[in-house]
Amino acid sequence: MSAQVLVSRPPAPQCVPVGSLQPHCVEEAVNTGQHSSSGLATAGFRTAKYLLEEWLQANFTSYYQASADRDGSERSRHEAKQLAAETEARAQRSQADGTKKLGERLLDIHFWRSELGREIGELRAETELLLEQKNRLQRALDATEIPLSIAADNLQCRERRLGVELVRDGVEVELLQEVELIRNIQELVKRTLEQTIHQIRMNRAAKETLEMDWSDKVEAYEIDDRNGRYNNQSTEVQFHPNSSTYEDNTTNLDSWAQFSHDNIYKGERERMASINLRFLIDNILQDTAQDMRSQCAAVDSAFGKRCEEVEDARSKLESNLKKTLEEIGKQENNVSILNQAIKDKETPMKVAQTRLYQRTARPNVELCRDPVQFRLIGEVGELTDSVDVLKQKLEAAEQCLRNLEDTRMSLEKDIVNKANSLFIDREKCMTHRTRYPTVIRLTGYQ
Structure with missing residues (x-):
């Protein structure tokens, strides 16, 4: 350019570097100031208009910027599509993994629920058997009143013997032993009955604990089973923003399993104690019945022998x-x-x-x-x-x-x-x- 610039012109527009994500790269030239073109009076002099090269440069910059924006937009779209696909895949994997974990959890809950149910059933059956043994003890205790009254009546009747016949003979000794034996048996049966009642209470307490745990397992199973059936097409799902935070009263997996294990162990312990007590009751009732019948036979034998002696003495008299x-x-x-x-x-x-x-x-x-x-x-x-x-x-x-x-x-x-x-x-x-x-x-x- 050989012409001398008579007036100043605005600075050339600044373009945003290539690759920028700005929406505009070329600013329009604005004629400002008091020396703007005002017609023929300024002909032959430098004006505020841009030169052709500047115009071409501005167009080139606009083309370049548009191309860069398109490339950036395309790249952004591709990244967004890829990110959406990745997040979708990740969400599907997470949901599938969650569903799988729920299935595994359902298996664990089902296992412990089955174990609890089995132990509850066995403990209930054992308690029923122990209740029957308790009734046997009560009936056996009531049955001892008859032999005791018979022995006491025999002793009272024999007090009415006359003269030298009022003698402490073998029959009286056996009768006194029978009374003492029956009273000892009654005390033993009463203690066993009290122990049986206490064991029944322990069985019921253990069964109640197991039933509460089993009920919680059933409710938890229903909740997790319902959760496992949810999917993206479910209509009853909704947002719960605060549900992802851990609650203060939650337990860990080990303590959860240990809790049910301890309950089952306590139930088994009480059940085994109940079984041993039932066997003990059987032995006690069998032994006491045999002892009483043996003593009864001894008394009857003493009566027979004494009657023979008295009969012989009467015959001789x-x-x-x-x-x-x-x-x-x-x-x-x-x-x-x-x-x-x-x-x-x-x-x-x-x-x-x-x-x-x-x-x-x-x-x-x-x-x-x-x-x-x-x-x-x-x-x-x-x-x-x-x-x-x-x-x-x-x-x-x-x-x-x-x-x-x-x-x-x-x-x-x-x-x-x-x-x-x-x-x-x-x-x-x-x-x-x-x-x-x-x-x-x-x-x-x-």
């Missing part, structure tokens, strides 16, 4: 009574004979004494001590001695008769007492003992 009665008859006859013998001596005594008396009337020297006199005196003496001996023998016979009568009365009393003892032991006690409960009832099955 009756035999002795029969012999005593015979002897009493003979002794009474002997007393009669002795009395008659004494009475028979009266006439000879009268004859002898009359002879002696009559001979005292002999006159003078005829009153002499001749052999007749000596004989008569000797006869009177003999008769007197005979009467004295007979009287002594009569007294002895009468004493024997009195003794025999006393013996007879004693024998008859002893026979009556033994008959009373036999009636008490055989008719009352042994008959009452036929009501003794059977082993089936003593073990609580009836």
